[in-house]
């Protein structure tokens with residue numbers, strides 16, 4: 001399956017020859033919108049592929065009953081990275097590039113030249129309306145505001161223009177009895193929006209999204225044009241080699257199948273042991289830090305400790321591997337892509353109403369990343385991140401703790417950032433804070449948000465301290481926990497290792513910097529400042545280290561200099 005999926009992606013001649021064959025039934029549906037039923041049919045066909053036009057659906061743990069999966073309906077369907085691109089003047093050049101791109105994609109999809117300009121304007125007009133109704137990134141971080149439970153009757157009342165039971169049936173799953181709507185205002189507006197635009201205008205919008213999402217699986221001209229949008233939005237000048245992109249596609253389709261191979265070849269039981277010990281060491285430090293916090297009363301402290309103790313650690317790869325029951329054909333790349341997407345979308349939505357499987361992973365074993373999941377109170381460290389620059393079995397403890405140790409501390413702190421702190425030890429959205437402690441916590445978080453908002457990534461482009469707050473709290477806590485853990489591990493060391501003239505403390509901080517080492521083009525920086533809940537890498541390092549006094553000591557920074565500011569922030 002893996003080999004055929006990859007080979008089908010690399011078979012460019014076969015892809016050219018197949019042309020639009022595999023997507024023709026889909027294109028016929030989306031182009032054929034002429035009334036309400038055909039509008040619905042187009043939405044259904046795209047949603048089956050996980051191509052979320054107008055709204056999206058997914059199933060995940062219920063915030064207030066974390067053992068059960070609920071169906072969540074959310075706003076969706078924008079072609080640009082964020083709603084800000086449509087409404088803020090500083091993105092005007094990106095919108096121009098997008099308009100040109102939409103026009104070319106529609107032409108490739110067979111829109112007659114005479115209709116091209118109007119069809120392009122239709123796509124932009126519909127997306128503009130959707131954007132105006134879409135919550136901002138900061139609004140989306142308000143967890144209780146995103147949690148609006150309804151039943152099917154309530155949903156019909158909120159968005160009466162959609163025959164919801166028919167919709168769910170057509171997509172192919174039964175939703176949970178309780179459904180979550182992220183934005184009632186958005187769904188209440190769908191009826192008016194649908195009437196505002198003519199069926200032919202919707203057909204253009206659906207057609208664009210159908211070909212845009214599948215461009216890589218279509219003839220070269222589509223793929224080249226899709227790259228033009230990437231070029232405009234990120235500044236990237238050269239398309240990556242096809243082989244690398246085919247690896248991405250294959251791993252997206254068959255993640256755990258590839259992950260199983262990766263884990264068997266590149267992850268030893270010894271690595272698992274070492275990583276587990278590091279998580280335990282940092283958890284212990286975090287427990288000690290919580291004990292020492294001077295701003296927290298005992299009532300809150302006891303519950304915080306209990307939550308920390310209940311965090312489940314998952315290391316390397318899942319105990320149980322997923323299977324992929326869809327056909328992969330060597331000469332049919334587009335067909336493979338369609339089948340894979342339908343399969344995965346259906347698998348996800350079929351969780352609706354079912355018990356949460358806490359053993360399921362949200363990342364692949366080869367992924368160089370880690371996560372903390374508040375609804376499960378668990379953290380995962382995939383095998384892929386247990387390598388340089390984060391970790392090496394032959395590296396100094398200081399360097400490993402500055403790398404992977406900092407990441408572990410970061411993930412654990414997520415359980416207690418401004419969002420994580422709203423969930424209890426069982427993953428339920430429930431307040432466990434004493435009122436006065438919560439007020440102090442909020443003030444400390446505001447210190448972090450305000451400080452990061454002063455960071456200027458590009459001229460006049462600042463970090464959004466509220467959008468990135470959770471990640472920044474986690475970065476601050478992560479560096480602090482990891483540093484304390486490293487010091488504890490080296491406390492009775494017989495020999496101190498100086499490397500290239502750097503002390504062990506300095507090696508720790510260098511490893512923190514190297515972990516996030518990267519370079520962005522201006523357009524990509526702008527995009528990330530808008531959509532990414534992480535601060536740009538440079539500011540993740542700068543922001544975290546200037547608030548840790550041990551850094552200033554290690555590098556002898558004078559008071560009042562950037563790395564030793566008069567007012568620093570500390571939460572955990």
Ligand SMILES: [Zn+2]
Pocket residue numbers: 410411414471474
């Ligand atoms: Zn994070």
